[in-house]
Amino acid sequence: MAGVKEIVICTPPQPDGNIDQILLYLCGRLKIKEVYKIGGAQAIAVLTYGTESIKKVDKIAGPGNVYVTTAKKKVFGDVGIDSLAGPSDVAILADDSANPDFIAADMISQAEHDPDSRSILLSSSPDMAKKVIEKIYEHLDSLLKEYGNRVNIEIILKSLKKNCKIIFIKEKDRLVEICNMIAPEHLEIMVKDAKKVLRKIKNAGAIFIGGYCPAAVGDYMGGTNHVIPTNGNTRFSSPLGAYDFLKRSSVTFYSKDALRKEKKFIEILSEFEKLFAHQNSVRLRFKNMKDIK
DSSP, rough: OOOOOOEEEEEEOTTTSSSHHHHHHHHTTTTEEEEEOOOHHHHHHHHHHOSSSSSSSEEEEOOOHHHHHHHHHHBBBTTTSSSSOOOOEEEEEOTSSSSHHHHHHHHHHHHHOOTTTTEEEEEEEEEEHHHHHHHHHHHHHHHHHGGGGGGHHHHHHHHHHEEEEEHHHHHHHHHHHHHHHHHHHHEEEESHHHHHHHTTSSSSEEESSSOOOOOHHHHTSSSSSOOOOOOTTTGGGGOOOOOGOOOOOOOOOOOOOOOHHHHHHHHHHHHHHTTTHHHHHGGGGGGGGGOOO
16 A cells, blocks of 8 residues: 555564464465564664665564664664554543443453553443452453463553552543543543544544454454554554555745745845855856856
């Protein structure tokens, strides 16, 4: 869609040294011919500066851990980057019509990402807020019973203890204001008047409407891009899209008559900035050629 002619993939190898077969299949379907077994900050360095076997690129996109983010920050300017992703977060706007089981499950799923992930409930119902707290404990027990040591319960507990917040305010408009201040990466809206609330949301990355649209839909199947600004950066940036791989050039044409009409304004502004060579570059065009030495 953006017309990028060359796409390169860097991915860390699996324990057996091979690249995941599903990833290779997807690369084949997308006609991506360059896939390198390298990840982390090393991949950022290689893609930025190149090696004898890997060409440097113009832009790097894709999330990573704190080392990847730090590396992207250091090389920005030598290469284009998509964004500086921080710990993932979710905010859930809910009233008394929402299902506390769904909310608790979604907060826990967000906590599963990282000990620094944030799970925030903004509720206009105190009873709902209390029920969600109870359900969080119930779901943690259920996860251990169903998945055993396959689920990383330690990360979930650390995240919930450190970054789980439940905020109650009766006035829904005030909750929306707080949500816009938080500027969440993911926002789930579980309220009766979801469309009305959605119109008031100014700062959010990926927005999920209704009780049957958890953030996991966006992770795997919904179709929206899931490289989303974090750390409140949705105040000034958007999810990754085709527009991130498009460039613009400004083009200006002035005829001699057009420049003559605006010549004096350019001279005034350039003199104000004390950029006299700029001023001269305009004046020169209207001098008789024999006067130019």
